[in-house]
Amino acid sequence: MTHKKDLSRRVFLSRSLMASANIVLLGCISRHPEKKSRTRELSTAGDGELSNQFSATDNAVYKEAPMLAKKVAAGELPPVDKRLPKKPFIRIVNSIGTYGGTLYDDAETQGGRFFLDGALIVAPQETDNEGKIIIPHMCEKVEHNEDYTIFTFYIREGLRWSDGVEFTADDIIWWWEHEQNNKELYPEGPRNTWKTGQKYAVFEKISKWVFSISFTGPFRPLINMSAHEYMSFASFFGQPAHYMKQFHIDFNPKANELARSYGYQTWFQLYKEREEYMRPHAGKPNIAPWVRISTQTTHDVYERNPYYAEVDQKGNQLPYIDKIYMSVVEDRKLREARVATGGVSIGKTVLSQIFIYKRNEKIADFNIKKWKISNASECMFSFNLNHKDPILREIYNDLRFRKAMSVAINRKKINDTLYFGLAKECQATIDPSVSFFDPRWQTYFSHYDIDEANTLLDEMGLKWDSNKQYRLRPDGKRLKTVVLYNQQDFQIELMEFVRQDWSKTGMDIILRETDQQFRRQRCMSGEHDCTCWNADSVEEIATYLPWVTKWNPNNSLYYAMDWWYWYYSEGKDGIEPPDIWKEQFNTMEKWYHAKNDEQYQSLGYQVWDFFSKQLVCIGTVGYAPMPVVVKNGLKNVKDIIKMGYGTVWAKSYMVQTFFWDDPDNHN
Amino acid sequence: MKLLKYVIKRLSWGALVLLFVSFFSFLIIQLPPGDYLSSYMARLEKSGMSVDNKSMVALRHSYGLDQPFLVQYGKWFYRFIQGDMGVSFIYTEKVETIIKERLPATLMLSFSSLLVIYLIAIPVGVFAARRQYSLWDFLAAILGFIGMAVPGFLLALILMWIAYQVFGVSIGGLQSPQFMDQPMTMGKFIDLIKHLPVPIIVITMSGTAALIRTMRATLLDELGKQYVTTARAKGLAENKLIYKYPVRAAMNPIISSGGWLVPELFSGETIAAIVLGLPTIGPILYRALLGEDMYLAAGCLMILSGLTIIGLLISDIILAISDPRIRLE
C-alpha cells in the first residue's frame, strides 16, 4: 500500500510493537485456536480500521484545519499541540484529506436518529466494522485483571472536552456519584448494566487520568460494552461535570429556577433533557468529532470539535470536514425523494427503487455503493409463549408448531421478489463470524416444505374445518393469530408474504400494523399472539452485551414476558418457567459472568444452541443489501461496509475520515 | 362607534370560542392511550437501547402525566393564559419558542397565497364572465374544475420533481440547506424565489379555482340586473360600466366568502407543508400528534384556531366597512 512509504519511521516501529500488543488485546475476546485465522491481519492495516498507540515525541508536528488556525491566530484557541492529548489516537486513512466543507443529512425529528449520528458516539474503546476487534480509542488502554473483576481505564492524558476543560477521571466519578446514584434522577439506583448479582460496581479514582470499575464477580462483557453505545461518553457513561453541575440541585441551588426558565418544572427534568447526546442541547461539551452548535426546529448544525483527540498518520487533526448540517424532514417520502435527488451527502436507498438512483446518478451527482445490512434476519417472528389463553399457549409452546411455521415460509420467494435475490435465505441466528458459531444453526428448519408443515400440524392434532380452509383449535374455534408489527426499516411487504405462506397451512393470520409504542405496551403486558422484529446485534462483540440480544425474551420480541419477570424478580412475580428455560436463563447469566475463554466459548455455544433448537425466533431472510448513495467528491468512503446496531451504525464507517475533493464547493 | 362595538363583541365571542378549542385540543391529545414518555421509550427501544423503566416512572410523575385529565387540563390552561405554553418533549424547547420560530413563515405563506388567489381569480373571473360561453370561459371553467378536484398535495411531488429536473431546485423546504444559516445575499434570495412557486401552487390551487367560479357566477348575476341594462342604454362606456358598479357589487360576496377562505388556507397549508417539508406550523403539529407531544399539539391547534378567528374577524370588518347594508344590522 502506497501510504506505507509515507509513514514516518516512528510510526512504522511502533506499529510493529503494537501488532503484538493488539494480539494480546484480541485475546480478551478469545476464540478457538483453530479459528485464529479469522483475526484481522494487522500488517495490512491502512483502511482506517486500526490504529497504533504511537508515542508522540516532543517534536511531533500536528496540523489543523484552516478555520481553527484562524482562531488560534486570533488568540481564541490554544495551538493544536496544546489541544491534543499527549498521545492522540492515530487513524490510518486511505487518502490524506483536505480540510473544509459540510456534510448534509436528514433526520425525521429532533433528537431522532439520522444516518451519520453514530459518528457522534465516542466511547472508551471502539470496534471495527466486522464487530470482531476492539481497540482502545478515547482511553489509551483498558486493562483488566485475570478474572475480569477489576477494570482499569487509562484516559488519554491531556484529553479535553470541546470547550477546553480537561476530561479526567473526576468526570466519571462525578457522574457515578451524583447522577447515577442520585435518588431523584435514578430513583431505583443506577442502570442495571452496572449490577452483578445484587451489588453495584464500585467506581474508584486512581489518579487524575485513571479510574477503575470493580465488580463482585467476573464481568467480561464490560470490554464489549466499552466499545459500544452503552458506554458512550457524555451520554450513558460520564458527563462533563463542569457543565452539568449548573443543572444539578446539589451544586446549583438555583437549579429549579433555571429549569423553569426553560419551561420545565423541576431541575431533574431539565437535567434529564441534557443527559443524552441525542437530545438537542447546543452548548453541551462533548469529545465527539463534531459538537452541536445550534438547534432549530428546522435543522441542527454541528461544527468541528477543536479538541478532538484523533489525527491521521501525517499528524493532521481529524475530522477533515468542518460541519454537519442536519435538516429535520418529517415526511418519510420527502426524505426518500431528497436522497434520490442528491439532497444529502450520503443516504440509504430504497432497495425496490434502486434503478431510479442509477438513473439519477448524473443529475444528482452521486454514486452508489453496495453496502449491506448486518442483521442476521430482516424480520423474525416470535409467538407468545406466555399467552393468556391456555389453548393458544399450549399450541405455541409445542415445538412442532414452531417448526411447521418455519418451514412453511417460502424464503426464496421473499428474497427474489423483495431483495432481487441478493439477501440470504437462512434461519435467524448469530453471525457466522462469531467464534462459537455452528453452521447448522443457520439451516435449522429453514428449508421450504409446505407438506412437512402440514404433517407437523396434523400430528399435533389440529384438524381442518369442513371447507379445508382453516385449521381448528382443540375447542373447535378457528386457529386465529394476530401478528402485531410496526413500521420499520425492512420492507413491510414481507409481512404479506409470510401471511400468505402461513395461510397455506390453514392458519388464519391477521396482520395488524400499529405504532411502536402501542406494540410495546401490548407486548409487555403479554397480550399479543405473535410479533416480529429484526435480528441485529449478532456480531461477536454485540452478542455478548448483557441481555441486549433480541433473543432475550423481554426484548423486542417479547416472547416470554412472564417467565422473564419470574426470573428477574427471583420468583416473586411472573410465572415459573419450565426447567429447561430456567436453566437457559441461568446459563446466560453464567455466560455473561464467564471466568475464562473456555467458559466463554462453551457457555456461549450452549446458549445459542438452545435458542436455535427452540426456534423461538423464526427468521426469514437476512444480510440484505442496503446500497447507499454518496455524493461524488466525498472521499474515504468505503466501498463495502456492513451497517448495523452491533457496530454502532455510522461509528464504524469512520465518518471523521471523510473529506471533500473540493471543499469550497460543498459548503 | 357601532363598528367598535361590533369588533369588541366579535372579539369576546372569539375568546370564548378559543376556550372551547383549548378544551377540545387538550382532550384530543389525551385520548389515545399512553403519553409522550411511552412513545419516547418505544423509540429508544427501536434504536436498540433497552430502557430503564424506573427512571421513566419518576419522570412521568414529575411531569404530572399520571394525574387525571381535568387536573392536567386545568394546570395547563392556568399556565397558558399566563403566557406559559409549556415545553415540547420532542423538541425540548418551550412551545412558544417553537411557534415563534415557525410563525413568520406560516403567515408569509398564507398571506402570499391569499394575495395570489385574489390577484389571479378576480381578473380571470371577470374576464370569463365578460366573454361568457367563449373559449376563454370554457378554459377558465376547466381550470376551475381541475383546481377543485385535484388535491394539491398529490401534485406536490410531481411539481417538485419537475422543478428539480428543469430548474435544478432542491427538493423540499423553502430554502436549500446551503443557504439556510447564511445572511441574505443575492444567491439566497434567488434560491428562495425558486422554492416559492411549488408551495404556492399547491396551496392556492383549489382556492383559486373556487374563487374563479364564484366571481364569474356572481358577476354574471349582477350583469343580468336591471341597472346594468339601464346604464348601457344611457351610453356608459363598457369598461367603466363593468368596473364601477357590477364588479363592486359582485365583490361583496367574494370578500365575505374570503372570510371562509382563511381556515381553508391554513388547512391546505398544513398538508402542503408536511408533504413539501416547509418550515411552518403544519409539520410541527403533525409530529406532535404522532408523538403525543401534548403541550406542543395543543399549542399549535390553539394558534391555528386563533389565527383563523382573527382572519374571519378581519374579513368581516372589511365587509362591514365596504357594504353599508351590513352595518345597519
Place this chain on the structure above:
Amino acid sequence: MKILQKIKSHSKSKKEGNKNYNPLYSASQWTLIWVKFKDHKLALVGLIILALFYIAVLFAPIITPYDPWEDSRYIYCPPTRIHLFHAGKIHRPFVYMENILTDPETFNRTFKTDYSKPYPIRFFVKGFEYHWLGFIKGNRHLFGVVDEVGIHLMGTDVLGRDCFSRNIRGLQISLTVGLIGVIITFILGCIIGGIAGYYGGIADNIVQRLMEFISSIPTIPMWMALGAIIPSDWGNLKVYFAITVILALRSWTGLSRQVRSKLLQLREEEFVVAAKVAGTSDWKIITTHLLPGFMSYLIVSLTLEIPKMILGETTLSFLGLGLRAPTVSLGVLLQDAQNLAAISAYPWLMISAIMVILSVLAFNFVGDGIRDAADPYKN
C-alpha cells in the same frame, strides 16, 4: 316512462296545434327537476361517470380478474397491451407473454415481448373465489387469461398486484365512505339545524356558537387530530366507520346552516301557524310540512359534500392517519404512488389520482346540475 310518453304526445299534439295542454304542467316536482337536469350537459356526463363507477363497485369481484391482495412475479409492470393483429392477421383480442429481464448491475427491468404465441382474452373465466355481496359464492370473472400470462389493464405495483383490481376496490371504499358519511351528515345537520331554526332563541345561539367553534379549527388539522386518536389496534372496519364519523363532524355545519336558515324563514309562514293552531306536534310540522319544501336544497348540499368527503378520506389515508394497509382505499394507493420511482418510471400507479379526480368532478357536476335544475327562479 309515463312522463316520456306524455312529453312525446305533447310534441305530437303541439304539431297538431293543441297548445293548451302541456303535460309538464302536471308533472311532479321530481320530474321537472329531471327534465331540466338533462339539459345540463356536464351534469349528465357526471351522472354517467358515477353510474359507471357505482356499477363497477357493485360488481367489483366479478369484473376484476385478480384478487387485490394477491402478489405475483410481474412486479411494476406497465399496463398490458391488448393486440388485435397477430402475424399480420386479425385475431380476437389477445395478449403476449412478457418476459422480465433484470439487469444485475442497474437492477433495471426491461420487458421482452414474446411475439410467438397469442393468448386470447376469454370471458367469464374462472378465477379467484369471492363472496359477492357477502354471501353469494362464485369464481367467474368478466374477463381473464390463462395463468402463465397476465392481463393487467392498469399495470402492477411493487408486489405484482393488479392495479386495476386494486383501484376498483379502492373506489369501493372511497365512494361508500362518502355515502355513509353523508348520511351521518344529513342526520346530524337536520336534527341540529332543525332545532336551531325551529325553536330559535337560546337553542339557536348555542348551535351558532357550536358551528363557529367547529369552523374556527382549520379542517385538516382537526381531521389530523381526530385521526390520531383512533387506537392502532382497531380492526379495519372499525377504523372505516371512525373515519366516516370524523369526516361528517366537519360537514354537518354546512347542512345545518341551510336547514336553519330555511326553517327560520318558513316557520313564520301562515301554513305553519295554521298547523300549530290545529295542534300538530312540532315534530310532524318539521318533517311533513317544512322539510319537503326545501328537500331539493338539501340534496344539492349533500351531493356537494360527498366530494369533500372523498378528498378528506384520501388526505387522511395519505397522511397515514386514516385507513391503513392492507385496506385498499384510493388514499392508501396514492401513498404507494408518492415516490420518485412512481413519477418518473411507473406513472400508471397514479391512475388512482385520476379516479379520485373523476369521482370528485362527477359529484360536483351532478350537484351543480341538480341545483340549477331545482332552482325555480332560473329560467
